[in-house]
Amino acid sequence: xxxxxxxxxxxxxxxxxxxxxxxxxxxxxxxxxxxxxxxxxxxxxxxxxxxxxxxxxxxxxxxxxxxxxxxxxxxxxxxxxxxxxxxxxxxxxxxxxxxxxxxxxxxxxxxxxxxxxxxxxxxxxxxxxxxxxxxxxxxxxxxxxxxxxxxxxxxxxxxxxxxxxxxxxxxxxxxxxxxxxxxxxxxxxxxxxxxxxxxxxxxxxxxxxxxxxxxxxxxxxxxxxxxxxxxxxxxxxxxxxxxxxxxxxxxxxxxxxxxxxxxxxxxxxxxxxxxxxxxxxxxxxxxxxxxxxxxxxxxxxxxxxxxxxxxxxxxxxxxxxxxxxxxxxxxxxxxxxxxxxxxxxxxxxxxxxxxxxxxxxxxxxxxxxxxxxxxxxxxxxxxxxxxxxxxxxxxxxxxxxxxxxxxxxxxxxxxxxxxxxxxxxxxxxxxxxxxxxxxxxxxxxxxxxxxxxxxxxxxxxxxxxxxxxxxxxxxxxxxxxxxxxxxxxxxxxxxxxxxxxxxxxxxxxxxxxxxxxxxxxxxxxxxxxxxxxxxxxxxxxxxxxxxxxxxxxxxxxxxxxxxxxxxxxxxxxxxxxxxxxxxxxxxxxxxxxxxxxxxxxxxxxxxxxxxxxxxxxxxxxxxxxxxxxxxxxxxxxxxxxxxxxxxxxxxxxxxxxxxxxxxxxx
RNA sequence: GCGCCCGUAGCUCAGUUGGAUAGAGCGUUUGGCUACGAACCAAAAGGUCGCACGUUCGAGUCGUGCCGGGCGCACCA
Numbered sequence: 001x002x003x004x005x006x007x008x009x010x011x012x013x014x015x016x017x018x019x020x021x022x023x024x025x026x027x028x029x030x031x032x033x034x035x036x037x038x039x040x041x042x043x044x045x046x047x048x049x050x051x052x053x054x055x056x057x058x059x060x061x062x063x064x065x066x067x068x069x070x071x072x073x074x075x076x077x078x079x080x081x082x083x084x085x086x087x088x089x090x091x092x093x094x095x096x097x098x099x100x101x102x103x104x105x106x107x108x109x110x111x112x113x114x115x116x117x118x119x120x121x122x123x124x125x126x127x128x129x130x131x132x133x134x135x136x137x138x139x140x141x142x143x144x145x146x147x148x149x150x151x152x153x154x155x156x157x158x159x160x161x162x163x164x165x166x167x168x169x170x171x172x173x174x175x176x177x178x179x180x181x182x183x184x185x186x187x188x189x190x191x192x193x194x195x196x197x198x199x200x201x202x203x204x205x206x207x208x209x210x211x212x213x214x215x216x217x218x219x220x221x222x223x224x225x226x227x228x229x230x231x232x233x234x235x236x237x238x239x240x241x242x243x244x245x246x247x248x249x250x251x252x253x254x255x256x257x258x259x260x261x262x263x264x265x266x267x268x269x270x271x272x273x274x275x276x277x278x279x280x281x282x283x284x285x286x287x288x289x290x291x292x293x294x295x296x297x298x299x300x301x302x303x304x305x306x307x308x309x310x311x312x313x314x315x316x317x318x319x320x321x322x323x324x325x326x327x328x329x330x331x332x333x334x335x336x337x338x339x340x341x342x343x344x345x346x347x348x349x350x351x352x353x354x355x356x357x358x359x360x361x362x363x364x365x366x367x368x369x370x371x372x373x374x375x376x377x378x379x380x381x382x383x384x385x386x387x388x389x390x391x392x393x394x395x396x397x398x399x400x401x402x403x404x405x406x407x408x409x410x411x412x413x414x415x416x417x418x419x420x421x422x423x424x425x426x427x428x429x430x431x432x433x434x435x436x437x438x439x440x441x442x443x444x445x446x447x448x449x450x451x452x453x454x455x456x457x458x459x460x461x462x463x464x465x466x467x468x469x470x471x472x473x474x475x476x477x478x479x480x481x482x483x484x485x486x487x488x489x490x491x492x493x494x495x496x497x498x499x500x501x502x503x504x505x506x507x508x509x510x511x512x513x514x515x516x517x518x519x520x521x522x523x524x525x526x527x528x529x530x531x532x533x534x535x536x537x538x539x540x541x542x543x544x545x546x547x548x549x550x551x552x553x554x555x556x557x558x559x560x561x562x563x564x565x566x567x568x569x570x571x572x573x574x575x576x577x578x579x580x581x582x583x584x585x586x587x588x589x590x591x592x593x594x595x596x597x598x599x600x601x602x603x604x605x606x607x608x609x610x611x612x613x614x615x616x617x618x619x620x621x622x623x624x625x626x627x628x629x630x631x632x633x634x635x636x637x638x639x640x641x642x643x644x645x646x647x648x649x650x651x652x653x654x655x656x657x658x659x660x661x662x663x664x665x666x
Numbered sequence: 667g668c669g670c671c672c673g674u675a676g677c678u679c680a681g682u683u684g685g686a687u688a689g690a691g692c693g694u695u696u697g698g699c700u701a702c703g704a705a706c707c708a709a710a711a712g713g714u715c716g717c718a719c720g721u722u723c724g725a726g727u728c729g730u731g732c733c734g735g736g737c738g739c740a741c742c743a
C-alpha cells in the first residue's frame with residue numbers, strides 16, 4: 001500500500017482529534033486488523049484519547065463513543081469506503097476495494113529514494129581464506145546479500161565489501177601445513193590448486209580444509225609447534241619473503257574458490273579489501289595520529305595497563321564502583337611493546353570506510369562475476385587510476401555482517417570511530433550480529449560424531465557441512481524431481497531449473513530464522529522442498545505463470561482489458577464471503593512495500609521471507625478455490641486473472657529480494 | 667561478578683511502534699488428483715507463551731527479581 005495514502009489518513013485523523021477534542025497529538029498508532037472482516041486499517045487511538053480527555057477535563061468518556069465521533073469526522077477520504085467502530089473502541093477503516101485494486105495493478109513496489117549523497121557500506125562473507133566455506137559462512141553471505149537487496153529496493157545506495165584476512169592466523173596455519181606437516185614447494189602447491197578436475201573433493205579449498213584440521217591435530221601433539229605458527233604469522237605480516245609468498249598464493253586461490261561458491265548462490269561483491277594492504281599502506285599509523293589528536297585514546301603511565309594506549313571506558317553513572325572494575329572496560333589499542341591490537345587496526349579500516357582516514361588503497365580488477373559485475377580488489381602498489389574505476393569507501397555509514405560472538409570488539413570499533421567522526425549519519429552504522437549454525441544431533445551423526453544434542457561446527461576439527469557439498473546435494477535432489485515432472489525438457493534446462501530450486505531451498509532455509517536464532521542444521525529439513533521452503537514459494541509463482549501459458553496470452557494483454565470490465569463485475573468480485581477472501585489476498589499482495597521498509601529498518605530479511613511464504617500460501621488457497629480458465633463469466637475471469645497476475649508479480653519481486661529466481665517450469 | 671542473546675504446540679521456529687480469538691512448518695490421524703500439474707489443498711488433535719510480581723483500558727511483547735540454556739568480558743585475531 002502506498003505510504004502516502006496511509007499518511008494522509010493519519011493526518012486527517014489528527015486533525016479530527018484537534019477539532020473535536022482540542023488535543024494535539026503528534027502521531028497515532030496504526031495497524032492491520034487480524035481479519036479482513038474487521039477492516040483494512042485499525043486505529044486504537046480512542047483508548048489513549050479516553051485517558052487524555054480524563055486527564056485534561058476530568059470528563060470520563062467511553063472509548064467506543066470517542067471512536068464513533070472520530071469515525072463521523074473522517075468522512076470522504078478518497079479510497080476509504082467507510083469507517084466502523086469495533087471491539088472496545090477500535091476505529092476501523094474499510095477501503096474502497098475496487099479503487100485500491102486498480103491502483104495496485106499499476107503501482108510498482110518501490111519506496112521513495114533517499115538522499116543521493118548517502119552511501120551504505122555493507123561488509124559480509126569475510127571468510128578466512130584458508131579452507132572451503134561451510135554452511136555457517138553461507139548464512140553470513142546470504143544474510144548480507146539479502147540485506148543489500150532489500151536496502152537497494154528501498155532506495156539506498158550500497159557498496160558491498162568482502163574483507164579478506166589474508167595475513168591472519170588461519171592462513172598461517174595452512175602455510176605451516178604446506179611447509180611442515182605435508183611439505184610441498186610453492187610449485188607443488190600450485191600444481192594442486194590448478195589441476196584440472198571435476199571432482200569436488202579434489203578442489204583446492206577442500207584440500208586445505210583437510211590440511212587445516214591436520215595442522216590443528218599436529219599442534220595438539222606437541223604444543224611447542226605453536227612457535228612455528230607465531231614465526232610464520234610474523235613472516236606473512238612482514239611480507240617480501242617465501243613464506244609470505246606462499247600465504248599470498250594460498251589465500252588468493254581460496255578467495256577464488258569462495259567467490260565461485262558464492263556465485264552459485266547469486267552473491268556478488270564490489271570490493272575485496274585485504275588486510276595485507278591495511279598493514280603495508282600503514283593505515284594504522286595514520287589512524288593513530290587521528291586518535292591521539294582527538295584524545296580518544298590515552299597513554300597510561302600507571303596501573304596494570306601501564307605503557308599502553310587505551311580507549312577509556314565510557315563514563316557511566318556508577319562512579320562509586322571500585323578502581324579495579326572501572327578499568328575492566330578500558331580497551332587496549334596499543335600494547336606496551338608498541339604493537340597494535342586488532343581493535344586498533346579495525347578502527348583504522350573503518351575510518352577509511354567513512355573517508356575519514358586520509359589514506360586510500362590502490363585497486364585492481366579481480367574478475368567479472370556471474371552477473372557481469374566487475375569485482376575489485378585492493379593492492380599495495382599503484383593500481384587502476386582513480387578516473388577509470390569507482391570511488392570506493394567514503395560511506396556515510398557502515399554495516400557489518402559478523403557473528404554475534406564479535407559483539408564486544410565491534411562495539412569498541414564503533415566507539416573509536418564515532419569519537420573521530422560523530423556525524424549523526426555515522427550513528428546508523430551497526431553490527432548486524434547473527435547467531436551461528438550448529439549441527440543437529442542427526443547431522444553430526446551423519447558426519448561421524450555421536451552426540452545427544454546439537455554440536456558446534458569447527459573448521460579447526462574439520463567438522464562442518466561444506467557449502468558446495470550441500471549445494472551439490474540440493475541440485476541432485478532437485479534434478480530428480482524435475483526429471484520426474486518434466487521428462488520432455490532438455491537436460492541442460494532440467495539442470496538449470498534444478499539449480500534455481502536448490503538455491504531457493506538453501507537461501508530460504510537460512511532466511512526463515514531471525515538473525516538472533518541459532519540454527520541447528522538438519523539435512524532432512526534443509527533438503528526439503530515441501531512445506532515452508534523456498535521451492536514452495538517458487539511453485540506458487542510458477543502455478544500463476546502456468547495459468548497464463550495455458551491461456552496463451554501474456555499478463556500485459558489482460559491488464560489492458562481491465563478498463564473494459566464493468567464496475568458491477570468489479571464490485572461482485574470483492575463482495576460476499578468469497579470476495580472477502582479474494583480481497584484479503586489482494587490487500588496482502590499490496591503490502592510488500594510495507595514489509596520491505598520493515599525489513600530494511602531492522603536489517604531483518606526474515607520479514608520478507610515470511611511474507612513471501614504467507615503470500616504463496618494464500619495464493620495456493622486462491623488457486624485451489626477458483627478455477628480461473630473455466631470461469632464462464634468473462635468479466636469475472638478477467639478479474640481473477642488480474643488478481644493472479646498481481647500476486648504473481650509481488651511473489652516474484654519478494655523472491656528476487658531474497659535472491660531467489662522464479663523458474664519457467666517446475 | 668558484569669554485559670548480550672535465547673526460553674511460545676511432541677520437534678523446529680514466526681509473532682512490526684504494547685492491541686481484537688497466540689500462528690506456521692514438520693511429525694501424527696483422516697480426506698481430496700479425467701481441472702490452471704498434488705513440490706498442492708482441506709479437516710482433526712496438540713498451549714499455565716520458563717516462573718513470580720509490577721506498569722497499563724489492554725502484556726508473548728515493557729519494567730524488576732528469580733529459574734534454565736548459549737555466548738562474550740586478553741598487552742589473541
